Amino acid sequence: MEPLLNQLPIGLSIGAVLLLIALGLTFTFGQMGVINMAHGEFIMAGSYTAYMLQSRAGGEAVIVALPVAFAVAGALGWLLERLAVRHFYGRPLDTLLLTWGVSLVLQQAARDIFGAPNVQVVAPSWLTGRVTLLGGSLPYARLFIMGLAAACVVGVWAYLNRSRQGRRMRAVMQNRELAAVSGVATGRVDQLTFFIGSGLAGVAGVALTLIGPVGPSIGTYYIVDAFLVVVAGGLGQLRGAVIAAVALGMLNSFAEFWTDASLAKVIVFVVIVAFLQVRPQGLFVLRSRRLT
Numbered sequence: 001m002e003p004l005l006n007q008l009p010i011g012l013s014i015g016a017v018l019l020l021i022a023l024g025l026t027f028t029f030g031q032m033g034v035i036n037m038a039h040g041e042f043i044m045a046g047s048y049t050a051y052m053l054q055s056r057a058g059g060e061a062v063i064v065a066l067p068v069a070f071a072v073a074g075a076l077g078w079l080l081e082r083l084a085v086r087h088f089y090g091r092p093l094d095t096l097l098l099t100w101g102v103s104l105v106l107q108q109a110a111r112d113i114f115g116a117p118n119v120q121v122v123a124p125s126w127l128t129g130r131v132t133l134l135g136g137s138l139p140y141a142r143l144f145i146m147g148l149a150a151a152c153v154v155g156v157w158a159y160l161n162r163s164r165q166g167r168r169m170r171a172v173m174q175n176r177e178l179a180a181v182s183g184v185a186t187g188r189v190d191q192l193t194f195f196i197g198s199g200l201a202g203v204a205g206v207a208l209t210l211i212g213p214v215g216p217s218i219g220t221y222y223i224v225d226a227f228l229v230v231v232a233g234g235l236g237q238l239r240g241a242v243i244a245a246v247a248l249g250m251l252n253s254f255a256e257f258w259t260d261a262s263l264a265k266v267i268v269f270v271v272i273v274a275f276l277q278v279r280p281q282g283l284f285v286l287r288s289r290r291l292t
Contacts, residue, residue: 007253013142015249016149017211020204021222022229022241023152027197028077029227031173031236032190034085035096039226040219041106042073042198046205047214048114049073050121060124062206066148069202076106077198081191089190103219110216118213127210141210148207152200157238159196169193173236228272234282243283248272 021043028036046069053068054061080102088094127141160166171179172189180186201219208218229248233240248268255264276282 007257008250009138009142011250011253012246013138013146013249014252015246016142016146017204017207018222018225018229018249019149019242019245020145020152020207021201021226022233022245023149023156024197024200024204025226025230026156026236026238026241027193027200029230029235031169032193033090033092034088034194035092035099036080036085036197037096037100037223038080038103038106039099039198039201040223041103041110042076042201043205043208043219043222044106044110044214044216045069045073045076046202047121047209047218048110048205049202050206050209051114051119051214054121061121062124062127062210065206066203069206070199071202073202073205074195074199077201078191078195080198081194085194086187086190107216107220114216116216118215120213121209123210145207145210148203152203153238153242156200160238165189165192225268228269232272232275232282234284237282237284240282240284 021039024042025036025039028034028039046065049069049072050061050065053065057064080099084098084102085095088098123141127139127144129140130137131140131143132138158166160170168179168184168189169192171182171184172186172193176186179189205218208214208222225248229241229244232248233242233244251271252264252268255267259267
């Protein structure tokens with residue numbers, strides 16, 4: 001029983017990482033219908049931002065890098081939306097091919113700038129050590145990621161439900177045409193949505209530096225799982241993304257405990273496919289307003 005209990009905090013920490021990554025996709029994919037394969041490279045940009053700030057901020061680079069990485073990745077996402085994606089709205093397969101090409105370019109740019117070998121970001125001293133949680137042992141770094149994920153979820157919820165721009169974003173998501181004729185500048189909403197979604201990917205990239213090295217391909221290791229979280233939770237559904245991320249984290253943790261890492265990925269994928277056969281629209285369905 002004790003080994004099983006040890007998997008609970010591990011599963012929660014994996015779920016927190018997936019949630020941080022999937023939050024940005026909840027905007028760009030779940031709400032805008034853009035299959036952004038470059039999302040992983042925005043994660044990479046956030047990770048390298050923390051690495052570059054390490055020389056100046058030292059052990060506190062992770063804390064300093066959070067807002068900076070949000071701005072850097074958000075700016076990259078804004079540029080991508082303005083220069084390319086906005087011409088392909090309503091054409092998800094075209095956005096997939098477009099952003100996949102952009103992701104390859106960004107990966108090669110990272111190799112040219114930083115080199116192929118992975119680099120390491122030094123975590124603050126107060127994130128070293130472990131804590132006992134739910135019968136298991138959890139590093140402070142993963143506990144910090146769990147807290148960061150919770151803070152991001154609260155911030156996103158407050159933005160969507162308590163701010164004017166958030167309500168405009170929800171209006172565009174529910175019915176773009178009706179929002180446009182009601183006076184909402186849908187183009188500006190699209191820009192802001194892509195900026196926020198990409199910025200959240202940058203924050204996730206900083207978090208990933210606490211649990212492993214940074215490389216040009218760091219985002220590709222998580223992008224598929226993040227898409228699974230968004231799809232299983234329901235497109236554009238924040239609460240669905242939270243539940244799906246925790247569920248996938250737990251499933252991956254226990255599956256890996258009984259088998260191995262590779263087989264655990266297969267098990268998670270099979271379970272998600274089976275779930276989507278029963279609920280193809282995910283846990284929660286987006287309610288939209290349509291003109292009749």
